[in-house]
Amino acid sequence: MRIPWIEIIDFRSYPRLRFQPEPGLNVLLGPNGQGKTNLLEALGVLLTGRSFRTPRLAELPAWGAERAQVAGEVARGGVIRVVRLAIGRQGPRAELEGQLCPWARAVTFCAPDLGLLSGPPQARRAYLDAFAAKVYPAHAVALGRYRAALQQRGRLLQQGVGRGAALEPWDQQVAELGATVLGRRLQALEALRGETQTLSGLLELLPGAVELEYLATAPLQADPLRQAEALRAALRARRGEEVARGLTLVGPHRDDLGVRLAGRDARAYASRGEQRPLALFLRLAEVGAIVHQLGAPPVLLLDDPLSELDGAARERLLAWLEGQEQAVVSATDAPPLPPRAAAWEVWRGGVAAAEPLGARVGA
Numbered sequence: 001m002r003i004p005w006i007e008i009i010d011f012r013s014y015p016r017l018r019f020q021p022e023p024g025l026n027v028l029l030g031p032n033g034q035g036k037t038n039l040l041e042a043l044g045v046l047l048t049g050r051s052f053r054t055p056r057l058a059e060l061p062a063w064g065a066e067r068a069q070v071a072g073e074v075a076r077g078g079v080i081r082v083v084r085l086a087i088g089r090q091g092p093r094a095e096l097e098g099q100l101c102p103w104a105r106a107v108t109f110c111a112p113d114l115g116l117l118s119g120p121p122q123a124r125r126a127y128l129d130a131f132a133a134k135v136y137p138a139h140a141v142a143l144g145r146y147r148a149a150l151q152q153r154g155r156l157l158q159q160g161v162g163r164g165a166a167l168e169p170w171d172q173q174v175a176e177l178g179a180t181v182l183g184r185r186l187q188a189l190e191a192l193r194g195e196t197q198t199l200s201g202l203l204e205l206l207p208g209a210v211e212l213e214y215l216a217t218a219p220l221q222a223d224p225l226r227q228a229e230a231l232r233a234a235l236r237a238r239r240g241e242e243v244a245r246g247l248t249l250v251g252p253h254r255d256d257l258g259v260r261l262a263g264r265d266a267r268a269y270a271s272r273g274e275q276r277p278l279a280l281f282l283r284l285a286e287v288g289a290i291v292h293q294l295g296a297p298p299v300l301l302l303d304d305p306l307s308e309l310d311g312a313a314r315e316r317l318l319a320w321l322e323g324q325e326q327a328v329v330s331a332t333d334a335p336p337l338p339p340r341a342a343a344w345e346v347w348r349g350g351v352a353a354a355e356p357l358g359a360r361v362g363a
């Protein structure tokens with residue numbers, strides 16, 4: 001799928017901009033602070049209704065503006081959807097108004113993704129859950145219900161109810177919903193694993209193979225009923241400790257994703273220079289998995305994907321991106337671009353096609 005055009009008003013550093021990215025690879029060029037990340041963020045909001053760099057939508061309206069507006073089209077095959085969104089600034093909270101395109105998908109890479117390797121397990125669970133929700137929309141719903149059940153159970157534990165029978169129905173709920181969440185995560189992981197193998201050989205961004213492993217706090221079972229039983233048994237076994245701490249200590253909300261690079265635990269041993277390409281690699285693995293599951297490629301929005309890559313790896317990555325239906329990436333220094341790439345110059349508040357495309361389209 002692709003974005004034929006986007007129009008933003010009072011979105012971060014852009015008072016008003018209309019941008020028509022080309023099919024294939026688009027490269028946003030320009031010094032720091034000019035608005036490259038902001039534009040990628042706006043493209044992401046158009047597709048997903050969220051920002052890839054902050055959970056706080058209230059940051060999106062330009063300073064001094066009441067609301068940001070994002071409009072544009074999403075095209076898949078011959079089907080085109082117009083999306084019009086407004087993000088109002090209501091105190092610390094912000095509301096998204098407008099209808100999203102239900103089949104729009106983005107694969108994004110941005111600075112906070114470095115936390116995928118160096119951050120706490122929460123970052124890796126979020127990666128897996130976000131990907132699972134892209135390919136199985138029911139995953140987000142199940143996850144929400146699981147979290148709600150956990151909260152209820154947590155409240156009872158904190159009230160010291162744990163010794164009575166009152167906890168039993170919540171154990172059942174948490175175990176059943178937990179088994180659903182776990183099942184989807186494992187399916188999602190399988191889909192990603194297939195892609196990491198294909199991509200490793202293709203891009204050679206890293207000095208060895210990447211292996212992903214689900215690290216569960218309760219024994220894994222192939223059958224969902226068995227999985228729910230295993231979770232219940234694990235809850236029962238830890239109950240004393242859970243009552244003492246007022247927390248549910250086993251289940252998908254405590255699991256982790258193991259990432260190995262060339263046979264070693266990347267969470268502990270990947271160098272700074274390896275963490276960035278590794279996080280990028282995990283994001284890129286989503287692309288093929290989405291194509292397989294949904295039959296249509298996502299739009300790629302990658303913020304500064306080339307840094308920490310040597311010249312040959314940059315070239316392979318750019319060539320691969322050029323072959324995608326649509327990718328928009330940012331770079332601070334102009335790398336040698338493949339022949340069909342569209343280069344864009346970004347300056348404060350505007351975007352223009354860089355030579356030789358010529359025409360000015362910004363502001």
Ligand SMILES: Nc1ncnc2c1ncn2[C@@H]1O[C@H](COP(=O)(O)OP(=O)(O)O)[C@@H](O)[C@H]1O
Nearest residue numbers: 012013032033034035036037038059061062063
């Ligand atoms: N809500 C906002 N309103 C106005 N300007 C903003 C807002 N949020 C960020 N900015 C400005 O956007 C600029 C950063 O843009 P960014 O896209 O991150 O630059 P780049 O990626 O090109 O380095 C900063 O100078 C910042 O002051």
Ligand SMILES: [Mg+2]
Nearest residue numbers: 033036037303
């Ligand atoms: Mg930036």
